Amino acid sequence: MARSHATYWAGRGVVRGAQVVHEHEGAPEWWHATIRRLEAWTDTRSAQRGLDLVRRWGAIGVTLAYLTVGVQTAVFAAAGLIRMPYPRFFLASLPGAVAWAVVWATIGFGALWAAFALFTTSPWALAGALVVVGILVAWLLRRRARRRADQGAAAEVQAEV
Template sequence: MHIVMAGQGQFFWERHGFVVAYLFLFMVGMLRGQGTYWLARVVTEQTLRRTRPTEGWKAGVHRWLSGDGVARGRSSIQRWGLVTIPLAYLTVGFQTLVLAAAGMLRIAWPVFTLVQIPGALAWAAIYSTIGFALWGATIAALAGEPLALAALVATVVVVGTTLAVRRRRRNGAAAAAAKRGAPLP
């Protein structure tokens, strides 16, 4: 992934050094974590407790915050404790769910911020070293290699199909259970 300034042909960190790139990414990790935490905390307070929207973006946020993904993040924090927060920075996708769950659980802001720091430091280290190198290599391979592009498309199709089949099965099982009057699985 190239972050190129106008007229420059270098990566951001090649011009400014690793330390600047690392600190920049650390701040991005911290700000993203704080933003997710506060958004979930405020929206949870306002949306889940005071409203029951049925359509529009508010209904979408309400469904997401009361959905299975955030519930898994919340149960993970409850089961494993605050160590879940920094460890979530080492995952893709689950990180947002855990950070939102921390906001939903109303973990005290100073405590959340302190336990977030090691995760943001690790995330910055990964992306300022291996992460961007891996993205750059992937993009370069895709730019000149038709087989790499085919492999990427195939991976996206397999993952998308798997998720669609799982969702359809889950929705079918829930509809069948509702018809029988049985509790949801």
């Protein structure tokens, strides 16, 4: 909850900071540079996914973001950037945080206890399992990168046509 709410308020702060810079052109250069960096972040793929999710689903998107990996921070920041009312964000975050806690308390701790039990049985078995998981993660990441590259190439071809 602390991270999600801090990220929400950071997003709100970005909006407020941009307003202040726009209203007072006499702001120091470091402030302008900070706003430019934050604006550049909002152009990233992850930030755009978070903004799109919050714009489309609103508070439900915030709740569901707790169950995702890789887009949570972007959704929480996006909620602040689009100035979602804080009471709505707070109420949306409650069931999401509970769901995240349940997932962590069951699957997360279950995985940790399984790894501990495997280690006490055979440290080599745990090492082997970690290698297999590492290979699987690397394969999935490479597959995702290939798919994105293919989509980018298809978009370039489409743009040329």
